Amino acid sequence: MIRVAGALATALLVALTIGIGVDLFVRGAAGFRPGYLVREPRDLGRGGGIGPVLVSTGIVVGAATLLATALSLPAAVFITEMRRPAWFGRFSHIVLNIGIGVPRIVWGLFGAALFGGVLGFGFSVATGVLTLACLMAPIMTAGFISGLSAVDPALAEQCRALGTSRWATVWRQIVPAARPALTATAALAAGRGLGDAAALLFTSGVAASIPHSCFDSAATLAVYIFHLLTSVPGGQQAAYAAAALLFALAALVQLAVSWAQGEQRFAG
Amino acid sequence: MSRSSESGRWAALGALGTGPLWAGLALAAFLGLVGGRALVELGWSLGGWHWAPHSGNFGVWSLAAGTAVAGGLALTLALPVGLATAVYLALYAGAGVRRACDAAIGLLGSVPSVVIGLWGMTWVVPLLGNSLASAVIVLAVMITPTFALLAGAALRQVPAKLVETSRALPVGEAAVTRVLLARARRGVFAAALLATSRAVGEAVAISMVAGNVPNWPWSLARPFSTLTTTLIVDYDGSSGAHRQALFFLAALTMLLVATANLVRLNQIREEVR
Numbered sequence: 001m002i003r004v005a006g007a008l009a010t011a012l013l014v015a016l017t018i019g020i021g022v023d024l025f026v027r028g029a030a031g032f033r034p035g036y037l038v039r040e041p042r043d044l045g046r047g048g049g050i051g052p053v054l055v056s057t058g059i060v061v062g063a064a065t066l067l068a069t070a071l072s073l074p075a076a077v078f079i080t081e082m083r084r085p086a087w088f089g090r091f092s093h094i095v096l097n098i099g100i101g102v103p104r105i106v107w108g109l110f111g112a113a114l115f116g117g118v119l120g121f122g123f124s125v126a127t128g129v130l131t132l133a134c135l136m137a138p139i140m141t142a143g144f145i146s147g148l149s150a151v152d153p154a155l156a157e158q159c160r161a162l163g164t165s166r167w168a169t170v171w172r173q174i175v176p177a178a179r180p181a182l183t184a185t186a187a188l189a190a191g192r193g194l195g196d197a198a199a200l201l202f203t204s205g206v207a208a209s210i211p212h213s214c215f216d217s218a219a220t221l222a223v224y225i226f227h228l229l230t231s232v233p234g235g236q237q238a239a240y241a242a243a244a245l246l247f248a249l250a251a252l253v254q255l256a257v258s259w260a261q262g263e264q265r266f267a268g
Numbered sequence: 269m270s271r272s273s274e275s276g277r278w279a280a281l282g283a284l285g286t287g288p289l290w291a292g293l294a295l296a297a298f299l300g301l302v303g304g305r306a307l308v309e310l311g312w313s314l315g316g317w318h319w320a321p322h323s324g325n326f327g328v329w330s331l332a333a334g335t336a337v338a339g340g341l342a343l344t345l346a347l348p349v350g351l352a353t354a355v356y357l358a359l360y361a362g363a364g365v366r367r368a369c370d371a372a373i374g375l376l377g378s379v380p381s382v383v384i385g386l387w388g389m390t391w392v393v394p395l396l397g398n399s400l401a402s403a404v405i406v407l408a409v410m411i412t413p414t415f416a417l418l419a420g421a422a423l424r425q426v427p428a429k430l431v432e433t434s435r436a437l438p439v440g441e442a443a444v445t446r447v448l449l450a451r452a453r454r455g456v457f458a459a460a461l462l463a464t465s466r467a468v469g470e471a472v473a474i475s476m477v478a479g480n481v482p483n484w485p486w487s488l489a490r491p492f493s494t495l496t497t498t499l500i501v502d503y504d505g506s507s508g509a510h511r512q513a514l515f516f517l518a519a520l521t522m523l524l525v526a527t528a529n530l531v532r533l534n535q536i537r538e539e540v541r
Contacts, residue, residue: 002445006356009349010369013413017376020387027390071287078285092289094533099292101529103469105499106518110295112503113302134295137288167274195380197472202503226382226472229389236389243383254378258371
């Protein structure tokens with residue numbers, strides 16, 4: 001009974017995954033004209049390609065991932081190594097976990113008001129990257145912390161016995177030992193950025209052209225699809241092709257994440 | 269390396285390394301500030317029955333009800349399906365099937381919300397219209413995979429000895445499942461709370477199928493709005509009191525999500541102890 005119900009539920013989810021993917025590619029196929037990946041959009045995106053959007057996606061998501069990593073790795077090391085005061089560990093645990101749960105649209109409004117408004121960056125790559133880095137940082141820091149804490153404590157003890165300084169122990173031994181988990185976390189956060197529309201809609205904006213400076217607006221793929229669907233009459237056909245592409249990219253990222261992670265059935 | 273330069277490095281790391289914490293605190297301060305200011309300046313207007321910003325009515329109740337009803341109904345769909353999936357994959361599926369299904373469900377969970385929204389526009393809206401029913405289905409598709417995977421992870425924390433022992437007894441599969449769920453209930457509950465916080469916070473996909481009319485959510489067939497869809501639809505053209513009211517909505521959403529997450533953390537902590 002339970003077995004049958006469970007198999008049906010599982011089959012439903014798997015069928016949905018396959019159905020959504022296949023449907024997107026079938027409907028999007030008409031949009032994949034030669035040069036689709038490199039040409040400029042025409043007619044508000046109803047025709048032409050999406051070259052500039054791909055470039056913008058790479059710039060915004062790439063820069064935000066780098067910035068978030070540069071903030072989160074030191075944070076994770078600091079929080080794992082700082083055992084005292086005890087309240088600091090608990091406090092950062094709570095702040096990070098609430099930070100992970102902050103809805104994207106709330107980060108978007110925060111970024112638009114602070115970076116776009118108070119700092120005066122407006123709709124721009126800079127605003128988008130800063131906002132997206134804020135969204136990614138708690139995810140990354142929490143993931144990095146669990147990656148670093150999973151390293152065998154014997155490694156640190158052996159280093160201490162050899163007289164290695166704490167700094168060298170962390171950066172030359174523990175961080176490299178945790179690299180697979182750290183890479184998986186960074187890929188996961190990059191995937192969140194890739195799929196994000198709500199946080200970037202009001203920050204990096206909807207311009208479908210290659211940004212010439214970090215103060216130009218630049219739409220990422222997800223924002224561009226949302227814009228096609230909500231603000232461009234007759235944009236739905238073109239959205240299928242772009243959505244199929246985004247689905248494929250998200251699947252690649254997901255593949256990279258699960259490849260980097262191990263698995264386990266029931267605890268010993 | 270001298271001791272002093274080493275401690276200098278740690279101090280620099282500490283200064284840099286609290287960045288993500290500051291981002292979280294800045295967000296909390298920002299929402300407290302703008303939400304509080306909206307509360308002071310708009311006052312009782314926020315407690316009204318209707319959300320009609322152009323006539324100065326900023327009643328949040330119909331929107332909050334939209335979030336609660338859509339989230340609640342989506343959870344009633346997502347929890348049984350997700351739990352059945354997690355139990356099946358933990359107890360019955362062979363290793364190869366389990367790995368393939370985990371990958372497929374993980375993929376579904378990682379599909380960007382704008383893509384799920386497009387799927388909803390293509391398949392669900394033609395059947396059910398821009399309505400509460402469409403939003404519930406789209407939302408359920410978004411939160412079920414996450415819940416199934418996290419509940420599955422909680423089930424896998426159960427000691428193998430316990431599972432094998434109960435399976436060896438002639439008690440039937442219902443009893444084995446009950447033992448498994450009883451042992452993993454905190455983890456499963458935590459997964460459900462995470463799904464809840466995702467349901468409350470999701471904006472893009474719902475806004476594409478909900479119709480975005482600030483109706484009370486009492487009919488499955490009518491268009492409606494939630495707190496987050498109102499943010500995404502109204503923000504760009506808003507100013508003055510309207511924008512302040514939107515910031516209040518954002519603060520309210522955050523309050524709901526933070527509550528769910530604090531309860532979840534509490535669950536996990538007690539389990540560890």
